[in-house]
Amino acid sequence: MGTQAEGVLNEEKKMKITLEVQRSNPEEGVESTVRSYEVEAEPTDRLLDVLMQVKQFQDGSLAFRKSCAHGVCGSDAMRINGKDRLACKTLVRDVAEEEGATVRVEPLRHFPVVKDLVVDQSRFFEKYRAVKPFLINEEPVEEKERVQSQTERASFDDATNCILCAACYSACPILDDNGDFLGPAALANAFRFLEDSRDTGFDDRLPVLDDPNGVWACENHFECTRACPRGIKITKHINHTKRRIKDSRQQDE
Numbered sequence: 001m002g003t004q005a006e007g008v009l010n011e012e013k014k015m016k017i018t019l020e021v022q023r024s025n026p027e028e029g030v031e032s033t034v035r036s037y038e039v040e041a042e043p044t045d046r047l048l049d050v051l052m053q054v055k056q057f058q059d060g061s062l063a064f065r066k067s068c069a070h071g072v073c074g075s076d077a078m079r080i081n082g083k084d085r086l087a088c089k090t091l092v093r094d095v096a097e098e099e100g101a102t103v104r105v106e107p108l109r110h111f112p113v114v115k116d117l118v119v120d121q122s123r124f125f126e127k128y129r130a131v132k133p134f135l136i137n138e139e140p141v142e143e144k145e146r147v148q149s150q151t152e153r154a155s156f157d158d159a160t161n162c163i164l165c166a167a168c169y170s171a172c173p174i175l176d177d178n179g180d181f182l183g184p185a186a187l188a189n190a191f192r193f194l195e196d197s198r199d200t201g202f203d204d205r206l207p208v209l210d211d212p213n214g215v216w217a218c219e220n221h222f223e224c225t226r227a228c229p230r231g232i233k234i235t236k237h238i239n240h241t242k243r244r245i246k247d248s249r250q251q252d253e
């Protein structure tokens with residue numbers, strides 16, 4: 001238990017911030033509008049704590065997604081001060097350095113809004129499924145399992161960390177003009193399996209990857225890589241897949 005002095009110290013650390021939330025409810029014909037909430041928060045509070053505080057004590061109608069609250073489930077990606085981030089991994093002090101700062105919260109881009117910060121991710125998951133994000137190998141297993149060396153595993157290790165939060169999809173400038181682009185998350189997950197030494201599904205995935213809306217739509221803006229909360233080198237992996245497709249064409253010639 002903290003002492004009274006510690007309690008006073010903690011109290012002093014609290015800062016008042018203005019949370020500006022983009023709100024809408026298309027189903028009920030409520031158009032997009034910005035609603036402001038005055039909130040007291042500790043610098044070490046997370047934006048998710050602040051949103052929960054608003055929902056609990058100021059406005060129960062505010063809609064947003066969250067589940068694990070620890071950066072694992074990918075539910076609470078949103079735009080915070082114009083950057084795509086997880087609310088549960090964003091500290092108040094990282095986005096509101098001064099007392100009285102305004103923090104703007106918006107839904108992810110490139111998705112239809114269901115309500116407030118909740119978006120419809122159907123198309124995102126449709127594209128994810130299109131790359132067949134699972135191990136493909138019809139060959140019989142020798143002995144008990146398909147053996148893989150540590151080096152082989154390391155070549156795609158970071159891509160296994162995707163939590164499908166869609167922060168990269170929102171950050172991608174290609175999707176501003178081309179909604180049919182597969183998007184960074186689907187391509188990062190395609191890479192994850194293409195690079196897996198146990199996988200033989202290159203030809204199965206080729207039709208969606210070797211397409212104007214597949215890897216070739218990527219223009220190396222690196223916004224996806226910057227946004228990814230899991231540190232996945234998405235752009236590098238997309239370029240790797242491009243090279244692999246080119247190599248396979250040369251082998252076929």
Ligand code: SF4
Nearest residue numbers: 162163165166168228
């Ligand atoms: S690649 Fe990164 S930003 Fe994109 S969905 Fe996966 S974890 Fe999220």
Ligand code: FES
Nearest residue numbers: 069071073074088
């Ligand atoms: S709530 Fe699960 S990642 Fe933030």
